[in-house]
Amino acid sequence: MIVDAHLDLSMNAMEWNRDLTRPIEEIRQREKGMTDKPDRGNGVVNFEELRKGNIGLVVATQIARYVSPQNPLPGWHSPEQAWAQTQAQLAWYKAMEERDELVSINNLTSLDNHLQKWNSTESKSKSPIGYILSLEGADSIVTLKHLERAHQNGLRAIGPAHYGPGRYAQGTDATGGIGKPGRELLKEMERLNIILDATHLCDDSFWEALENFNGHVWASHNNCRSIVNHNRQFSDEQIKELIQRGAVIGGVMDAWMLVPNWVRGVSTPQSMNCTLDKLIDHMDHICQLAGNTLHVGIGSDLDGAFGKEQSPTDIETIADLQKIPTLLANRGYKKYDIENITSKNWIRFLRKAWAK
Numbered sequence: 001m002i003v004d005a006h007l008d009l010s011m012n013a014m015e016w017n018r019d020l021t022r023p024i025e026e027i028r029q030r031e032k033g034m035t036d037k038p039d040r041g042n043g044v045v046n047f048e049e050l051r052k053g054n055i056g057l058v059v060a061t062q063i064a065r066y067v068s069p070q071n072p073l074p075g076w077h078s079p080e081q082a083w084a085q086t087q088a089q090l091a092w093y094k095a096m097e098e099r100d101e102l103v104s105i106n107n108l109t110s111l112d113n114h115l116q117k118w119n120s121t122e123s124k125s126k127s128p129i130g131y132i133l134s135l136e137g138a139d140s141i142v143t144l145k146h147l148e149r150a151h152q153n154g155l156r157a158i159g160p161a162h163y164g165p166g167r168y169a170q171g172t173d174a175t176g177g178i179g180k181p182g183r184e185l186l187k188e189m190e191r192l193n194i195i196l197d198a199t200h201l202c203d204d205s206f207w208e209a210l211e212n213f214n215g216h217v218w219a220s221h222n223n224c225r226s227i228v229n230h231n232r233q234f235s236d237e238q239i240k241e242l243i244q245r246g247a248v249i250g251g252v253m254d255a256w257m258l259v260p261n262w263v264r265g266v267s268t269p270q271s272m273n274c275t276l277d278k279l280i281d282h283m284d285h286i287c288q289l290a291g292n293t294l295h296v297g298i299g300s301d302l303d304g305a306f307g308k309e310q311s312p313t314d315i316e317t318i319a320d321l322q323k324i325p326t327l328l329a330n331r332g333y334k335k336y337d338i339e340n341i342t343s344k345n346w347i348r349f350l351r352k353a354w355a356k
Helices: 009-014 024-030 047-052 079-098 108-120 144-152 179-192 203-211 236-244 276-290 318-330 335-353
Strands: 002-007 055-062 102-104 129-136 155-159 195-197 249-251 296-298
Touching (some): 009 055, 009 079, 047 055, 047 129, 055 318, 102 108, 108 129, 129 195, 144 155, 144 179, 179 203, 203 236, 236 276, 318 335
Parallel strands (some): 002 055, 129 155, 155 195, 249 296
16 A cells, blocks of 8 residues: 555645546546646546555645735635635545545544555455545634534644745745744644644744644655755754654655756756656655654645646656655665555554554
8 A cells, every 4th residue: 555645635626626536538638728727637636546556545635725915825815715615625525435435534443444444455446545634724724613623524634834824824935933823723733633744834833833732743745955945845954853753754746846946837847857766865865864764755745736747757647656666676775664655654653643
């Protein structure tokens, strides 16, 4: 089994209007000629391709940003609208459960049951894919009572920020700390045993969040600043702190985060020689900092507002994640280490986080 710790499935379904139950070529063909999104006709994710890649467990997001009148980013004009959008996304996940495409994983029992079923089923073509519900950016949490309600509905991880300024933390390309609202959110997350996703936190918010949170921390989709120098990436100091906290860091596959000197609108994966081997560079760097393979995983972010046009050249669909074990072996990684990186680190993290 491969575990992918970050997929924007509901965003693709509800905002991109992609029916993930259909074949990938049909989804691409239906978008031919459309220009409202940058990745139209280039999607790489659907349920069939996930199963082909033996990707049996994913961390699946809800996402809806609140934007103030001064914020130029796209988003909702009130937290209540953002909340409503996440509830539409939740309804889609539930609808996919009813179709047996997905199965909710929200505690140790459901995790163990799913792993046993997935690994004992020879043909995965009809097996439900396990999903752990995560919230990317906490703007939609109108009040802490809404957080408790979200937890009751299966939410198990939160990244407090996304891009730009947020209600509870500051994200990519922003500056500043989490302040009182962020500290109150973290306190309630800790009480509910919700995982803190450090991904997208700007440096100020990253350090303040970790100082004020004593629960379990991971980074679902993040790469290394020492290889690609951008505030979206983690510095070595941040990576070492996450290692110290027992975190797992998921390697993300957006091409601009894999290779340096990417120019938006000009560079292509082909022109930058961006292959999955570049992802292994980032994974290996984290392993060298840790001195082991226990803090690296996959968090592809495939079809996270980009598709084949901005993915490594050896990605045709998400099924190609199964190429990663061979690439790791080519770097000298042993079977035990490869299994850690492709699945066991995330599973071990969850077992610890959800232990009674």
